Amino acid sequence: MHEIARKSLPGIPVLLVLLAALLAVAALFVMGLTQVTVWVIVASILAGVVLLACLGGFYTIEPNQAGVLSLFGKYVGTVKESGLRWNNPFFSAKKVSLRVRNFESGKLKVNELEGSPIEIAAVIVWQVVDSAEAVYNVDDYESYVHIQSEAALRAMASSYPYDQHDGSSIALRSHPQEVSEHLKAQIAERLARAGVDVIEARISHLAYAPEIAQAMLQRQQAEAVVAARTRIVYGAVSMVEMALDELKKNGVVDLDEERRAAMVSNLLVVLCSDRAAQPVLNTGSLY
Structure with a gap:
């Protein structure tokens, strides 16, 4: 309808x-x-x-309101x-608000894609946007909007992982725009029969459940440390390679393989260490 x-x-x-006719x-x-x-x-x-x-045919309609x-x-x-x-006067009028409305769902506990x-x-x-569908297609369109929106939110949350691991997949925490668009599309599909248009849908709260929050925090910290160390090592190797190439190119010093390996080791220790290196001065021969 x-x-x-x-x-x-x-x-x-x-x-x-x-009134004039009554008089x-x-x-x-x-x-x-x-x-x-x-x-x-x-006759009178x-x-x-x-x-x-x-006189029973009168009714009032407010701005942004429809009378069904x-x-x-x-x-x-x-x-x-x-x-x-x-x-x-034999018509009955049911008033439906056409104003833009919003609500925030309660905190739902669900399992994300990885469980x-x-x-x-x-x-x-x-x-x-369609008052007839809102009144006649569902019993209570406001309750319908709330229940179907929460159902769509649960379905969407189980379609993505909480965090991004491989750098390419969409995750709830790292891709809010894509996740919001998916959520909006799912809610709009469910509410189309109720004559409701979804203007916006955005995640307002996202966190691990309390029972695993501490463990997941440690996991995130470990992943951050590994990622940082990987980047440091990559940069250190590039710097060592550049230093050895410059020394050889400019003829500053000619190192054999053993001392070249020792220099590489020392430079990597200095560049990759999380503490400041303590210099040792050699006052004797180079060898």
Whole structure:
């Protein structure tokens, strides 16, 4: 079921017309009583009942709000003009907010792609774009949005690892933009039947579960140390190679293989050490 636009009459002019008609009917009723004219009395009573029933056709629509109209359970259209409006008094109007709304899911405990338990939460920004679908396709569209958004968040969290290990895969912590786009697409797919448009979906909380947080912190620290050491060694080897090439090129000193190996060892110790090297001065022969 899709939204159908329906026209409505402005309420103030219709109200003035009905009040004037009621005054005229009241005057007719009084005239019928004074002249003891039965048909005038009956006609004025019937007209008064009809006019009073027409007063039940008034309803108000606020800005960014829609009135979903139904006649004895059948959907007849949606009115979006704001202010006091009037339609058939037998129509029932259910008001639906079209304003942009947001909510933050609670912290969900799920297993990420590698099986580690994590805590994750997201902020969802959404808006009703089809009032008929929101009212008639689901029982409670607000509850539907919350439940389906949390279900999509769980499914998305289990599709990615928490952290990046091989440098190429998408991870929850290192690729927030890609993860947010995936989450938005999953939520939008689930909420399409409820006439809801997902404007934005972003991760607001991400952490390892408390029971493994300390172990994962140690793992991250170890990985950081290994990565740093790897980079240091790579740089040190490049510097040693450059130093030996420059010494040989400029003819500063001619080293045999044994002393070349000793120099390489000493330079690597100096460059790769996490503490400042203590120099030793040789006051004797070079050999």
